[in-house]
Amino acid sequence: MTQLFLLQKVIDYIDEHIKDDINTESLAKLISYSPFHFSRIFHQTTGYTPMDYVQKRKLQFALVDLLKEKRIIDIALEYGFETHAGFTKSFKRCFGSPPSLYKMHCPISVPQRLCLESLIQKKTGGVVLQPKIISKPPFRVAGKTFETRMGNIAFTRDAPAFWNQRILSEESIETTLYNLLTPKKHGEYCFNLSAPESEDHFTYLFAVNFEEGTTVPEGILKFTVKATTYAVFKTPLVPVEQFVSSIKGTWQYILEDWLPDSQYEVDEDSYDFEYYDEHCHDWEYDKVYMEIYLPIKEK
Known part of the structure; x- marks a missing residue:
């Protein structure tokens, strides 16, 4: 054996x-x-x-x-x-x-049976724990958008960790947003926003918290996320070189393993997104993680 x-x-x-x-x-x-x-x-x-x-x-x-x-x-x-x-x-x-x-x-459902072979194939980097279910009120973010030509992308889950492909390190988008918007809370949000008028491209939004009354410079998009119930997953703790594959694998686990066996379904009227805070800073931590927010409703 x-x-x-x-x-x-x-x-x-x-x-x-x-x-x-x-x-x-x-x-x-x-x-x-x-x-x-x-x-x-x-x-x-x-x-x-x-x-x-x-x-x-x-x-x-x-x-x-x-x-x-x-x-x-x-x-x-x-x-x-x-x-x-x-x-x-x-x-x-x-x-x-x-x-x-x-x-x-x-969660209203018992933990699903863990299949180690599936987790290894998905390269999650470890076991994905049960999510936290939260009802999040409306909130505002502001950030920089990137228009990308790629078909069949309507949600963040369709192209996980897309910053790894689209944002170059020398662009320093994160630093620029914090300097311009000075949010009180640290954390970056990543959304894939579908473009209904076109099937071959989508808008990628890299954003931070936006405080009411803050002046938003030209070229920065203000975006309001409506009140939604989310299943919030943490990716397993991994070395930074495994971070992107862990994010992609965790998304795959959520959609292929957790969701079908849960008592929830995706709320298609709301946005899913990725959230990164100081726990993904490899200069502060030996192993890093981020959070995935999946909008849900009971089946």
Whole structure:
């Protein structure tokens, strides 16, 4: 049996025994590996240590129980956490906020089965976690547009990480926008905007936050994004040289694996976009990530 097949066996075992007490030694024994060798190849393949993955997977399954209005202490004990405080601390570390505040952001479907072979083929760079569901109010951005001749491009998902093809590093678009618009919050937005009158080109928008009352120079486009519900995905942490392939692979995973098995469909009346903040700065971090915003509605 191949190493990938054996690791998939471990991944499936974790899901099937998600509420049990699981440790590295028992997982290694399952496929007749030493704990040291198993831990090393598991981390190389998934981007997580075995127990870090187990904990994050337990927390992802726990999201479903949060929606069922179960008591947090009961959920914690059911998934093997000894205390309410320990569960809350781990939850906040994984999702960025405590479970009491995160309920409104939980996906309504259970985590999909992870296929390691599919993730490797897509070059995601690791396991893609369950998304955060948010209802985002209208917001404004302003930025520079690039007209591009390419057929069948209507949404950002049709040409992921397009900045890598269209924006040259020497153009310094990011620096120019921050100097011109001085937004309070750091972060860049990338949109592919369809052109209804033409099927062979689209408009690519690279933008930053735009504060009301700010003077927008000629040549900069103001763009308002309407209120929308989004599934927000983080790309796996990867070295910068794998960043573009990770973004493309994560988009592919979302559309081919996550979306068909979820209880959502794409809201075609809204824009999808890519969001980049300081966590994609390779001069600050050894590994980087960005966020993908997919507009959704329940099926």
